[in-house]
Amino acid sequence: MTVTETISEFIRDKFDIGDDPDFTNDVHLFNEGFVDSFGAVEIIHFVEETYSIEITQKDITLFPMNTVEEIAAVVESKI
Amino acid sequence: MYKLYTSAVELLDVAAEKYGERVAFRDAADEITFSGLQSLSRRLATALMKKTDTGRTRPVMVYMPKSIKSIVTFMGSMYAGSPYVPMDYAVPLARFSATAQNLCPTAVITDEAGKEKLDSLGLDAAVLVYDELIGCDADNSLIDTVLNTATDLDAAYIMYTSGSTGTPKGVTISHRAVLDYTKWLTDTFDITQDSVIGMQSAFHFDNSVFDMFAALFTGCTTVIIPEVLFMYPEKLFDFLDEEKISIIFWVPTVMISVANSGILSRKKLESLKLILFAGEVMPIRQLNEWIDNCPDCKFVNMYGPTEATDIVLYYVVDREFTAGETLPIGIPCANMKALILDADGKPCKKGEQGELCIGGSGISSGYWNSPEITERAFIQNPLNNKYCDRLYRTGDLVYEAEDGNIIFCGRADSQIKLRGNRIELGDIEAAAAAMDNIKNCCVMFSHETEEIFLFLETDAEIVQRKFNMELKKVLPAYMIPQKIVSMESFPHTPSGKIDRQLLKKQYITERND
Numbered sequence: 200m201t202v203t204e205t206i207s208e209f210i211r212d213k214f215d216i217g218d219d220p221d222f223t224n225d226v227h228l229f230n231e232g233f234v235d236s237f238g239a240v241e242i243i244h245f246v247e248e249t250y251s252i253e254i255t256q257k258d259i260t261l262f263p264m265n266t267v268e269e270i271a272a273v274v275e276s277k278i
Numbered sequence: 279m280y281k282l283y284t285s286a287v288e289l290l291d292v293a294a295e296k297y298g299e300r301v302a303f304r305d306a307a308d309e310i311t312f313s314g315l316q317s318l319s320r321r322l323a324t325a326l327m328k329k330t331d332t333g334r335t336r337p338v339m340v341y342m343p344k345s346i347k348s349i350v351t352f353m354g355s356m357y358a359g360s361p362y363v364p365m366d367y368a369v370p371l372a373r374f375s376a377t378a379q380n381l382c383p384t385a386v387i388t389d390e391a392g393k394e395k396l397d398s399l400g401l402d403a404a405v406l407v408y409d410e411l412i413g414c415d416a417d418n419s420l421i422d423t424v425l426n427t428a429t430d431l432d433a434a435y436i437m438y439t440s441g442s443t444g445t446p447k448g449v450t451i452s453h454r455a456v457l458d459y460t461k462w463l464t465d466t467f468d469i470t471q472d473s474v475i476g477m478q479s480a481f482h483f484d485n486s487v488f489d490m491f492a493a494l495f496t497g498c499t500t501v502i503i504p505e506v507l508f509m510y511p512e513k514l515f516d517f518l519d520e521e522k523i524s525i526i527f528w529v530p531t532v533m534i535s536v537a538n539s540g541i542l543s544r545k546k547l548e549s550l551k552l553i554l555f556a557g558e559v560m561p562i563r564q565l566n567e568w569i570d571n572c573p574d575c576k577f578v579n580m581y582g583p584t585e586a587t588d589i590v591l592y593y594v595v596d597r598e599f600t601a602g603e604t605l606p607i608g609i610p611c612a613n614m615k616a617l618i619l620d621a622d623g624k625p626c627k628k629g630e631q632g633e634l635c636i637g638g639s640g641i642s643s644g645y646w647n648s649p650e651i652t653e654r655a656f657i658q659n660p661l662n663n664k665y666c667d668r669l670y671r672t673g674d675l676v677y678e679a680e681d682g683n684i685i686f687c688g689r690a691d692s693q694i695k696l697r698g699n700r701i702e703l704g705d706i707e708a709a710a711a712a713m714d715n716i717k718n719c720c721v722m723f724s725h726e727t728e729e730i731f732l733f734l735e736t737d738a739e740i741v742q743r744k745f746n747m748e749l750k751k752v753l754p755a756y757m758i759p760q761k762i763v764s765m766e767s768f769p770h771t772p773s774g775k776i777d778r779q780l781l782k783k784q785y786i787t788e789r790n791d
Contacts, residue, residue, distance in 0.1 A: 230750075231743075231747070232743040232746055232747060233743070236508075236509045239509040239510060240509070240510055240511070240512075240539070243510060243513075254513075255513070255516070256507060256510070256513035256514070256516045256517045256520070259504075259506055259507060259510055259513050260306050260504040260506065260507065260517075261306075
């Protein structure tokens with residue numbers, strides 16, 4: 200699976216999204232109500248553990264991580 | 279009373295002279311010195327005065343992302359003699375429109391993207407773009423004339439809070455109130471030019487008054503913490519460490535999320551010296567975790583509604599508290615007084631619960647353009663019939679403990695605090711009731727789980743995420759319910775009212791058990 204697919208599957212399972220057609224790789228996870236602010240931490244923990252990387256406070260500040268694609272882009276830049 | 283200055287923006291002139299090239303504010307993109315801030319703000323003020331009719335009754339709305347540019351705009355508005363009105367950049371346009379209707383601003387200052395959004399509203403005010411306002415030269419003699427004719431009772435800012443009928447209300451705060459409050463806070467807690475403040479508050483909440491004006495008073499630096507970091511408590515902690523933040527004035531929600539992340543037991547913060555918190559009740563367990571991590575820090579529990587320039591009471595944590603105890607909200611700060619009155623307006627004895635009523639130089643002059651609700655909330659001190667002595671009725675139930683500290687017990691109405699945000703449940707009800715296919719609705723709050731429950735009487739099938747998306751078009755994100763329960767008909771009491779107790783029992787209490 201690609202990084203994008205892995206993250207997408209994790210979010211779909213973790214936040215009970217099921218087969219909602221509105222959930223796409225470029226949908227804003229927080230504005231569109233798929234993930235709440237507490238869930239953001241869980242996503243970061245997941246990618247840090249899965250890919251043995253560290254997402255720093257500077258990464259979070261400098262790069263948007265609001266969609267599956269955006270999160271995947273940050274992860275891919277570190278692996 | 280701190281009489282040296284008339285306008286709060288005079289503090290910037292003094293800071294520019296005393297601290298000139300020191301960094302006043304830093305955000306994720308930029309930093310600005312005190313003299314740089316003064317220069318930009320005066321240029322903006324000059325352009326503003328050329329393009330619009332400014333003055334003490336002509337407020338300026340500021341609709342910008344949280345950044346240094348916002349601060350330039352606040353200062354520029356005050357240099358032009360107009361109160362600034364900070365707006366949430368994420369506020370739904372319908373709410374922005376309702377606010378503008380009450381405020382009747384002379385201008386809105388925004389960025390290009392904001393102007394595009396606001397153009398559709400057809401506002402009866404000039405919509406000006408920030409970048410186009412800072413290009414002209416400052417007319418300092420014009421600004422000096424404005425400052426010389428200002429009075430300290432003119433409004434420095436107007437902040438809009440949730441209103442119980444769905445219309446936001448504008449709390450009007452004077453320059454005197456800002457000056458007295460900041461002077462008290464910076465003196466009391468020895469804030470110096472070596473301090474570094476880590477700003478959490480959004481500008482449309484009044485904790486930002488401290489973050490901004492403390493820098494101007496003392497020459498210290500305020501770092502605007504990127505908002506996204508508050509979603510990631512551990513990374514936020516790293517930020518405090520790397521930026522060597524020495525003072526934070528946060529809502530307890532953020533402190534709680536940092537404590538709950540477990541980072542406090544894994545990493546020490548060496549630079550932090552003063553931790554102020556206000557806006558909601560701080561739980562003892564998480565407070566103790568912070569105290570264990572920062573044993574050399576001073577912790578201060580603070581209390582104050584927007585109507586009283588941020589803070590009225592404070593309590594320096596001076597002993598260990600154990601689970602089950604309530605942290606006092608303390609004693610009044612300088613220039614402020616607190617009375618606890620019973621239902622007949624008579625003072626309560628020690629230990630007796632009553633409504634907290636507050637007075638002093640920090641009290642708001644009222645709600646902008648809203649004399650009726652002002653009259654209900656602001657009263658003449660019933661214990662003084664000799665001269666005008668206004669009190670604000672907070673609606674908070676409190677009592678005075680034996681040691682003189684005031685203890686908060688709860689609310690007398692349906693106002694709640696959620697993650698530091700003040701919310702009138704009626705505000706949410708008004709928004710939900712206006713949605714299609716909703717026959718009736720009611721909103722309740724679970725203090726145990728800190729969740730807003732919205733009950734809908736409807737024949738339609740409700741999908742929570744989609745309904746919330748509709749609500750987000752008219753309500754700020756912090757007012758969106760965590761749980762929605764829909765049913766074809768509400769249970770009623772014998773008198774015909776919605777049986778709230780039954781709903782609470784079936785959907786809130788039993789669910790939590």
